[in-house]
Amino acid sequence: MKTILVPGGAGFIGSHTVKALHQHGYKSIILDNFSNGYKESVLNGEVIEGDIRDSALLDKIFTEHNIDAVIHFAAFIEAGESVVNPLSFYDNNTAGTLNLLQSMQKHKVEHIVFSSTAAVYGQPEEDDALVETLPKLPINPYGQTKWAVECMLRDLAVSCTFKSIALRYFNAAGSDPSGQIGELHEPETHLIPLVLQAASGKRKNIKMFGTDYPTPDGTCIRDYIHVCDLASAHVKALEYLFDRVEKTEGFYDAFNLGTGTGFSVREVIETAKKVTGIDFDAIEEDRRPGDPAFLIANASKANEILGWQPEYPKLEDMIKHAWAFLKNR
Ligand SMILES: NC(=O)c1ccc[n+]([C@@H]2O[C@H](COP(=O)([O-])OP(=O)(O)OC[C@H]3O[C@@H](n4cnc5c(N)ncnc54)[C@H](O)[C@@H]3O)[C@@H](O)[C@H]2O)c1
Structure with missing residues (x-):
């Protein structure tokens, strides 16, 4: 059984993905600081309370658990707040992910699926459906912090055999049909x-x-996308990295989800x-x-x-x- 580290796995999309991972035969280790997540949202796996910016904790997790890959949701997500507090967003979303990537590299964990966003496209002029190749022109720090991470992943793939997929979600919505878990943001802006x-x-x-x-x-x-469909896309992306990407090559790609x-x-x-x-x-x-x-x-x-x-x-x-x-x- 493969073990997946899921930073932010107690949040809205993370908790649904942890459930999907369980259904597909994966074990999850959830790392969450509960700044916006809930213990009761985690239906499967082991929960570790902590922060992606804590290098010592990451060292401990990667040493004690045989982690095969990371699915990374942990971030601040409210675009309006990012305009007021940009540095806290760069600290959590960009520097936090840099810390995670450094730790992964140190412990030779090479596969990551990253939560990116349609906000990387900014305010496109066109009313056509957006394709991945459009210019990345975020209009707020939130989108910029996510695009900065994608740039790190792209550059890392050139330098070594690190493999990543960035999933650019549009508007996540819905809940698990069981009604057990769902969207609980504080403050709610969706x-x-x-x-x-x-x-x-x-x-x-x-x-x-x-x-x-x-x-x-x-x-x-x-474009609203059901959270269970986002969860299934993470499993597909993970399996793509495991099964379809050449082991000896670096890899980065980005996919819209809507x-x-x-x-x-x-x-x-x-x-x-x-x-x-x-x-x-x-x-x-x-x-x-x-x-x-x-x-x-x-x-x-x-x-x-x-x-x-x-x-x-x-x-x-x-x-x-x-x-x-x-x-x-
Ligand atoms: N909800 C959407 O519509 C949407 C759209 C596009 C992209 N995204 C991205 O998807 C991801 C998940 O979004 P969500 O709606 O589930 O948000 P959420 O706030 O419900 O989940 C984020 C989780 O990360 C945790 N977290 C935050 N910073 C952390 C840190 N430093 N260390 C450990 N845990 C930390 C929070 O406690 C929370 O449980 C985010 O990265 C977000 O940017 C969301």
Whole structure:
């Protein structure tokens, strides 16, 4: 049985991936400092409380456990906060990952799947689905910290036999259909959980920022991807690195993960009203700076090369599962 170190495995996407790893016969060692994760979200594997910036702890983990690969989720994720506190984002996301990579190299662990983001593309002009080869022009420190890590992985692959895949997620959504684990960000800034908070009465209403975009209903369009589909993509990426990359070569590649279908803010709100059977107020506000009208993934590279396909592309399913998780809590 292969053992995977999962930094950030107690968070939203990490906890779903730990479950998928278990289902595919892998053992997970979860390293999380619980800055934004929850012990009860980890359904399988061994949990170590600690920080990716702690070199001594990483040495201990790599010495005591026979780690075959790393799937790395640990990061600060809130783009708005990264504008206010850029250095803490560079420290955690970029320097933290540098520390992890140095430790991996020291202990001859050569395979990593890294959580990257659509934020590396910044604010593209086009409304076509985005392909991986587009220029990387992040508009906030968060996106920049992730692109900096991708550059390290790219350069490392040239210098030695280190093998990495960066997965650029679009908008992660939904929950495990069992309702056991789900999205619990603090503060919450993602649209679907905020809309469901409005449905549950936890917040008074939901705000729509910008209703005059050049989209069919005037609100922004985003590509939502079910968290279980993200989890399965990590397993595919890991197996690609293990089985299909030449052992004697360095390797780095990046893949978009989305469904290729966009849903507008209004569609999300209307679907949530339908799924929950609850009406709530949606307030029209001015546009926010830095919000492109369209952000849609072209994920055909992941479909073709990794053999990955989303199982839950319907917005209704994403909202239904997220709602089941909220009600469960
Ligand atoms: N949620 C999304 O829509 C989305 C989109 C694109 C990319 N991503 C990326 O995916 C990854 C996971 O996102 P998420 O939504 O699950 O976030 P999350 O906040 O739920 O999970 C991150 C986890 O990392 C842990 N962590 C943070 N810093 C750490 C450190 N220094 N040492 C150890 N643990 C640390 C947190 O406690 C948390 O459990 C992040 O890297 C994020 O940038 C997320």
